[in-house]
Amino acid sequence: DAKTTQPTSMDCAEGRAANLPCNHSTISGNEYVYWYRQIHSQGPQYIIHGLKNNETNEMASLIITEDRKSSTLILPHATLRDTAVYYCIVRVIYYGGSQGNLIFGKGTKLSVKP
């Protein structure tokens, strides 16, 4: 089962920041937080990941709380093309191990409106 909880859906006005929350209260010390999104009928797209520090790339920012029990994905200036299902995933990184799969939950359906 997925170890994350996300709201089922959210709306955002075009041009405004979209803040997508994720709860991962049982996260372990060796688990990273990953975000993917899936635009209708396409494969999921990697957005960003982090362990405990805030991260930023050309697509988004990831804010992880100090206790690591929750995080927020921020799309700074949402466009209509950002309408998608956003998945928050916690994933263990085993060095020398064999676990590599992603466990997807239901995600958040983000609708960006004009």
Added chain:
Amino acid sequence: KAGVTQTPRYLIKTRGQQVTLSCSPISGHRSVSWYQQTPGQGLQFLFEYFSETQRNKGNFPGRFSGRQFSNSRSEMNVSTLELGDSALYLCASSPDTQRNYGYTFGSGTRLTVV
């Protein structure tokens, strides 16, 4: 560089038949994973291959199998197709899932079983 390529994009099969789907990962990526996506169950992990070896397997019946070739290309096979196997099958590649890399997904193969 080229992304993850899945063929065919669409497929219609009859119940009881078998099907083979193909995935060509990004050049240099040695890990290939397969996922099934249905409206009811969402995205579910099937299996992961790394250097021609199955490294991880999800909770699917033995009718679902896969393999990886020396050039990292992968195939998955579903035998004795059932109506419930109708789904979007997604392939994802990564340089090495044992490290902190994101996955790149293909656009998927939409399988319809009639």
